Amino acid sequence: MQFHLDGYRPGDPSVKEAHPAAQDLEAGLPETADVLIVGCGPAGLVLAAQLAAFPGIRTLVVDRKDGPLQVGQADGVACRTVEMFEAFGLAEQLKQEAYQVNEVTFWRPDPTDRSSIVRTGRIQDVEEGISEMPHLIVNQARMLDFLREHMAGSAARIAPHYGLRVSAVEITGGAGAAEGPDGPGEYPVAVTLEHPGGTSVVRAKYVVGCDGARSAVRTAIGRRLEGDALNQTWGVLDVLVDTDFPDIRLKSVVQSEAGALLIIPREGGYLVRLYIELDAERYGDLLRERAVTPEVLAAAANRILRPYRVEVKDVGWWAVYEVGQRLCAKFDDVPDGETADRLPRVFIAGDACHTHSAKAGQGMNVSMADAFNLGWKLAGVLTGTAAPELLHTYSAERQQVAQDLIDFDRDFASKMAAGSGTPAAASEDGEEQFADYFRAQGRYTAGLSVRYEPSMITGGGEHQDLAKGFPIGMRFHSAPVVRLADARPVQLGHAARADGAWRLYLFADRVGPQAADGPFRRLCDHLASAASPLARFTPVGAEPDAVLDVRAILQQPHRTLESTALPAVLRPRKGRFALVDHEKAFCPDPQHTDIFDLRGIDRDRGCMVLVRPDQYVAHVLPLDATAQLNDFLDGVLREAD
Structure with missing residues (x-):
C-alpha cells in the first residue's frame, strides 16, 4: 500500500480523506445519480466498491431490505475471487477469518456392507501453482461487511440506503450512441423507489440491477430468466455438531445408498455446512407440504453417513431449494440488432440474470465477477477516458461466462446426485472417474478458466x-x-x-x-x-x-x-x-x-x-x-x- 503522497497524515492509511462531493450523498436520497445500483448483495457491493475509487462519480446504492445481511447463504470463495479482493486490499483480512479448503475426500458405499460408507479417495482441492490465493469458506455476510467498510473508508464515502423498493424503471431519453453519456438526456433513466415515507424518483445516467432472482430491474427492461429445473431438491444446514465422522473438517463428497451429501467446513473451527439430497421418493410428501425442518435434514444426514452419527447442537441457518439453471439472453437493455445505434443504460448482474445450484460454489463468485467486469467500464465512460461503446462488451462477455456456468452446473449437480448406490458408481473405476472429474474441474471451480473472446478490449493471439x-x-x-x-x-x-x-x-x-x-x-x-x-x-x-x-x-x-x-x-x-x-x-x-x-x-x-x-x-x-x-x-x- 502506498500513502503519504500529498503529505504526512496520521491514522489508518486505508481510510481516505473524504471528497467534497461525498457530503452530498450523506444527507439523504439524492434526486440524481451517475450510477444507481439496486441491491446490496455480492454483485451490488463489489460494483459499489469499485466505483468508490472514483469520488467524482455519484454512486447511489439502494436495497429493499431494512438493513445489512446478517446471515449469508453463499460461502465458497474461489481463488479468483480472493485475487479480486486483493485489488481492494481486502484479501489478507478475508484469509485471516476464513476456512481454507486444502483437500477433498470421497466416500462411497462399502462393498462389504452397502448400507455403510467408506472413504475411497482423497485429493488436493486446488491444483498446485494455479493461483497464489487459496480456496476459502467464509460467510457471505462477512464478505459484504468487508466491502461496506472499504466503501465507507473511500474518498467517496459510499453507504447503502436500505428500505427502498424499486417499483418502476423508465428510460426517458439519452440512449442514442451519438448522444453520449453527457448529451441532452444527461440522466435518462428514471427509477421510482417506494419507502415507508412514500415514493421518490431518482434519475440516473446508468442503473444496474443486482437485485436477485426476482429482479424488478430485469422485469422493467423486459428480460426473462429462461431454463429448466433438474427436479432435484437439496436441503442445506449450517450447524454446530457432535460427530464421529472423521472428515468433518475436510470438504467431503458422500454418495451412499441413502443419498448424497456434501460437507463444507466453515470458518471458526466448529461450524459446518451440510448439503443434503432430498430424493422425491422418500421426501416427496414433505416437500409438497413444505414440511421439511432442520430435524428432517439432520435425520437424512445421519442415514447417508451411516455408520457414523451427526448430532446437531445448534442451527445457524438452513434452507431447502430446488436445483435449476436459468439464464437471461442478454444482460442489458439494448435489444438484439440495435447495438450499432443504441448504448446500454440499464444492466443486470448476478442472480438477476443467471441462477443455478449452490453446490459448485460458483454463484456468488460469478456474480461478483460480473460486477468487477462492469465497474471499470462504467467508470471509464463516466470519467470520459473510455469510449461509450465499451459498455456493449459487458453483456457480450459475461453472458457467455454465465452460459458456461449453467452447462457446468448441470453436469456437476447430476454427478453429485446420480447413481450413489449403483454398482458402477461403487466400482474402483467409478470411484477413480469421480475423483478425476473433480481434479479436471478444479480450474473451473477456482474461477480461473474464463477466457474472453477477441473484441475491442481483447486482442488476437499473433504474438x-x-x-x-x-x-x-x-x-x-x-x-x-x-x-x-x-x-x-x-x-x-x-x-x-x-x-x-x-x-x-x-x-x-x-x-x-x-x-x-x-x-x-x-x-x-x-x-x-x-x-x-x-x-x-x-x-x-x-x-x-x-x-x-x-x-x-x-x-x-x-x-x-x-x-x-x-x-x-x-x-x-x-x-x-x-x-x-x-x-x-x-x-x-x-x-x-x-x-x-x-x-x-x-x-x-x-x-x-x-x-x-x-x-x-x-x-x-x-x-x-x-x-x-x-x-x-x-x-x-x-x-x-
Whole structure:
C-alpha cells in the first residue's frame, strides 16, 4: 500500500480523506445519480466498491431490505475471487477469518456392507501453482461487511440506503450512441423507489440491477430468466455438531445408498455446512407440504453417513431449494440488432440474470465477477477516458461466462446426485472417474478458466508465443518477483488495484535498461514522449499512471541494478510535491522460479503484456510494437481534452 503522497497524515492509511462531493450523498436520497445500483448483495457491493475509487462519480446504492445481511447463504470463495479482493486490499483480512479448503475426500458405499460408507479417495482441492490465493469458506455476510467498510473508508464515502423498493424503471431519453453519456438526456433513466415515507424518483445516467432472482430491474427492461429445473431438491444446514465422522473438517463428497451429501467446513473451527439430497421418493410428501425442518435434514444426514452419527447442537441457518439453471439472453437493455445505434443504460448482474445450484460454489463468485467486469467500464465512460461503446462488451462477455456456468452446473449437480448406490458408481473405476472429474474441474471451480473472446478490449493471439504463460483473454496470472527499489519480495499481480487503470507490463529483453539503444529503452522513450498513449489518454491534472500504469520486469538480479538509472517512465513524479514513485520496476525473485521461466516469457525478445482494469490480459505485443499498442488503445480510450 502506498500513502503519504500529498503529505504526512496520521491514522489508518486505508481510510481516505473524504471528497467534497461525498457530503452530498450523506444527507439523504439524492434526486440524481451517475450510477444507481439496486441491491446490496455480492454483485451490488463489489460494483459499489469499485466505483468508490472514483469520488467524482455519484454512486447511489439502494436495497429493499431494512438493513445489512446478517446471515449469508453463499460461502465458497474461489481463488479468483480472493485475487479480486486483493485489488481492494481486502484479501489478507478475508484469509485471516476464513476456512481454507486444502483437500477433498470421497466416500462411497462399502462393498462389504452397502448400507455403510467408506472413504475411497482423497485429493488436493486446488491444483498446485494455479493461483497464489487459496480456496476459502467464509460467510457471505462477512464478505459484504468487508466491502461496506472499504466503501465507507473511500474518498467517496459510499453507504447503502436500505428500505427502498424499486417499483418502476423508465428510460426517458439519452440512449442514442451519438448522444453520449453527457448529451441532452444527461440522466435518462428514471427509477421510482417506494419507502415507508412514500415514493421518490431518482434519475440516473446508468442503473444496474443486482437485485436477485426476482429482479424488478430485469422485469422493467423486459428480460426473462429462461431454463429448466433438474427436479432435484437439496436441503442445506449450517450447524454446530457432535460427530464421529472423521472428515468433518475436510470438504467431503458422500454418495451412499441413502443419498448424497456434501460437507463444507466453515470458518471458526466448529461450524459446518451440510448439503443434503432430498430424493422425491422418500421426501416427496414433505416437500409438497413444505414440511421439511432442520430435524428432517439432520435425520437424512445421519442415514447417508451411516455408520457414523451427526448430532446437531445448534442451527445457524438452513434452507431447502430446488436445483435449476436459468439464464437471461442478454444482460442489458439494448435489444438484439440495435447495438450499432443504441448504448446500454440499464444492466443486470448476478442472480438477476443467471441462477443455478449452490453446490459448485460458483454463484456468488460469478456474480461478483460480473460486477468487477462492469465497474471499470462504467467508470471509464463516466470519467470520459473510455469510449461509450465499451459498455456493449459487458453483456457480450459475461453472458457467455454465465452460459458456461449453467452447462457446468448441470453436469456437476447430476454427478453429485446420480447413481450413489449403483454398482458402477461403487466400482474402483467409478470411484477413480469421480475423483478425476473433480481434479479436471478444479480450474473451473477456482474461477480461473474464463477466457474472453477477441473484441475491442481483447486482442488476437499473433504474438502469444512471446508470453505463453499469459494467455490473452484470461486473467493475469501473478508470480513472485522482487521490487527493485526496496528489495521486497512481492506478487507482481498485486500491483494492480481496483482503480480503473490499465496495466502495461514491460518484460525486458536480456540486455534491458543497460543498452541505451536497445528495444526496452526505445520503448520506454516512446512511452515518455508526446506520442505516447500516456500523454494522449491521461487527463490534465491526473496522475501519470491514472489511465495506463507502466511496470517493468527486468531479467537482471536486483542487486546489480540501480533504480535511479531507470528510464523516466518507470520513475513517474506524482502528487502535489511531484514525488518519485519508486515501485514500478521488478526483478526475478531468487527464492522462486524466475518469472521469465515460470510464465514462458521470451528472454531474447521480451514483450509487452497489456492488462485490463479487471486483471484480464488484453494483448501481448513485441517491445517494438508501439504502433500496434497505440492502435489497440485508440479503439478503447478517448484522447484527453
